[in-house]
Amino acid sequence: MDYGMVRFxxxxxASRSVNTARLIYLVICELAGAAIANHAVGxxxxxxxxxxxxxxxxxxxxxxxxxxxxSLRGFSNATVGILIGVFCxxxxxxxVVNLLEVTLSEKVEQIDAVVMSVHVTxxxxxxxxxxxxxxRSSKDDxxxxxxxxxxxxxxxxxxxxxxxxxxxxxxxxYGVLSAGFIEGKLVVPRFVLEELHIMANSPSSSRxxxxxxxxxxxxxxxxxxxxxxxxxxxxxxxxADTHDARLMYSCRLLSARLLTTDxxxxxxxxxxxxxxxxxxxxxxxxxxxxxxxxxIRLPLVRAGRDEHQAVGxxxxxxxxxxxxxxxxxxxxxxVIVISTLExxxxxxxxxxxxxxxxxx
Numbered sequence: 001m002d003y004g005m006v007r008f009x010x011x012x013x014a015s016r017s018v019n020t021a022r023l024i025y026l027v028i029c030e031l032a033g034a035a036i037a038n039h040a041v042g043x044x045x046x047x048x049x050x051x052x053x054x055x056x057x058x059x060x061x062x063x064x065x066x067x068x069x070x071s072l073r074g075f076s077n078a079t080v081g082i083l084i085g086v087f088c089x090x091x092x093x094x095x096v097v098n099l100l101e102v103t104l105s106e107k108v109e110q111i112d113a114v115v116m117s118v119h120v121t122x123x124x125x126x127x128x129x130x131x132x133x134x135x136r137s138s139k140d141d142x143x144x145x146x147x148x149x150x151x152x153x154x155x156x157x158x159x160x161x162x163x164x165x166x167x168x169x170x171x172x173x174y175g176v177l178s179a180g181f182i183e184g185k186l187v188v189p190r191f192v193l194e195e196l197h198i199m200a201n202s203p204s205s206s207r208x209x210x211x212x213x214x215x216x217x218x219x220x221x222x223x224x225x226x227x228x229x230x231x232x233x234x235x236x237x238x239x240a241d242t243h244d245a246r247l248m249y250s251c252r253l254l255s256a257r258l259l260t261t262d263x264x265x266x267x268x269x270x271x272x273x274x275x276x277x278x279x280x281x282x283x284x285x286x287x288x289x290x291x292x293x294x295x296i297r298l299p300l301v302r303a304g305r306d307e308h309q310a311v312g313x314x315x316x317x318x319x320x321x322x323x324x325x326x327x328x329x330x331x332x333x334x335v336i337v338i339s340t341l342e343x344x345x346x347x348x349x350x351x352x353x354x355x356x357x358x359x360x
Contacts, residue, residue, distance in 0.1 A: 022061055022064075025057060025060070025061070026054070026057045026058075026061070029053035029054065029056055029057035030050050030053040030054055030057070031053070032049075032053055033048075033049035033050050033051070033052045033053025033054070033056070034046045034049045034050050034053070035049070036049050036052075037049025037050070037052070074135055077134040077135055078131040078134055078135055080134055081130035081131040081132070081133055081134025081135065082127045082130055082131045082134075083130070084130045084134070085126040085127040085128070085129055085130025085131065086123055086126065086127050086130070088126050088130070089122040089123045089125075089126040089127065090123075092122055092126070093118070093119055093122050093123075096118060096122070158183050158184040159184060159255055159256055159257055159275075160184050160185040160186070160187045160230075160254055160255075160256040160257070161182065161184040161185065161186050161187065161256065161257050161258075161259045161277070162187045162188075162189065162232075162247065162250055162251050162254065162256040162257065162258050162259065163186060163187070163188050163192070163259050163260075164192060164247055164258065164259070164260045164262065164265065165192050165195050165196055165199070165214060166260050166261045166262045166265070167259050167260050167261050167279060168188070168192070168196065168214040168217055168218060169196070169199075169210040169211070169213055169214040169217070170261050170279060171213065171217075172279055172283075173217055173279070174217055174220060174221065176279060176282065177221070177227065178224075178226075181282070182259070182277065184257065185228050185230060186221065186227055186228065186229045186230070187229075187230050187232050187250075187254060187256055188218065188229060188230070188231055188232065189231075189232050189233075189246070189247070189250050190231055190232065190233050191243070191246060192247075193218075193231060195243070196211050196214045196215055196218075197211070197215070198211070199211025199214070200212045200214075200215055232250060232254070244265050244268060244269075247265070247269075248268070248269050248272055248274050251269070251274045251275075252274065257274075257275040257276070257277055258274055258275065258276045258277070259276075259277045259279070260276065260277075260278060260279075261278060261279050261280055263278070263280070266278045266281075287318065290318070290320075290337055290340060290347070290349055291337065292337050292338065292339060292340065293336065293337060294336070294337045295334060295335070295336055295337075295354055296314075296320065296334070296335050296336075296337065296351070297332065297333075297334055298312040298314070298320055298322070298332065298333060298334075298335050298351075299312050299313075299331075299332045300312045300322060300325060300328050300329050300330065300331060300332070300333060301313065301329070301330070302329065303326055303329060304321050304322075304326075305321075307326065308323060308324050308325075308326050309321050309322065309323060309324075309325070309326060310322045310325035310326050310328055310329050312335075318347070318349065319348070319349070320335065320337075320349040320350075320351055321348065321349065321350050321351070322335050322351050322352065322353060323338075323350065323351070323352050323353075324352065324353065325352075325353050328353065333353055333354070334353070334354035335351040335352065335353055335354055336351055336352055336353075336354050337349055337350070337351045338350055338351055338352055
């Protein structure tokens with residue numbers, strides 16, 4: 001079954017369950033209202049209790065509808081925030097209220113009312129601020145404040161993956177992550193996101209295309225429920241810090257692995273003890289190792305540098321030069337590897353046509 005259809009069926013089932021719970025709650029409120037009215041004012045006024053129960057049920061169902069996007073995790077965060085705010089209010093009230101009582105007890109007749117007003121204002125205001133700040137905070141912020149506090153089990157094992165602009169603009173990123181070979185929560189520093197935005201608006205066509213491709217990749221990842229992307233606001237905002245230094249600082253702060261395709265950044269990060277995953281290393285590891293004397297079935301597609309040579313390519317893009325095969329271009333031949341040469345651009349492979357021995 002299509003994954004989107006499964007999600008639709010789950011949402012439909014959840015909606016039916018919620019509507020059933022609302023109906024049961026409405027009936028309970030009406031019955032409770034009728035019972036209270038019958039006991040308080042008599043059977044003739046039962047309709048007042050039914051109407052009252054209906055109004056109360058409608059009010060709380062409306063509140064529940066407005067809180068549709070408010071999850072259990074958000075409720076837990078808000079509860080912790082309120083407790084912190086109330087604790088701060090209690091600390092402040094000890095000093096503020098005592099000061100008011102000492103200074104205003106002789107000047108104000110209704111000092112108790114003033115003290116009560118200060119109490120209500122402090123507790124309500126700081127409790128509200130604590131709840132709002134907690135809802136705006138991430139799980140990592142709570143972990144720093146209250147060690148070992150977790151509101152839900154991590155769905156992605158392992159340390160987080162911090163993405164730089166090089167890997168985000170690489171067309172291979174989505175395929176590698178979708179294949180499941182690399183796991184972990186995805187973290188994108190805000191300064192990387194800002195750089196991608198600048199690239200997408202660059203006057204250079206190539207740079208603009210890379211920036212737009214990177215933003216499209218992030219949008220595609222964010223739209224996939226299998227991935228969880230967090231935008232991280234780095235605390236390293238000093239103008240003297242380079243882009244690479246800020247990346248490594250963020251990795252150390254979050255205990256994250258750096259996912260990149262930049263070779264120089266890879267070397268510098270490893271020298272500083274940062275764990276780096278380079279997609280190019282994965283690509284090299286997946287390339288088949290070609291040994292001298294190996295027989296390969298190869299399509300010949302074009303002429304080589306020398307007049308007698310033909311060139312073919314393996315599925316991974318590796319180029320193989322075949323001697324004395326120029327007349328075999330646009331055909332598929334069996335070749336034998338005779339030598340390999342390591343260059344800065346990669347490995348060059350030389351071969352010859354395989355000649356089948358005629359039976360005697």
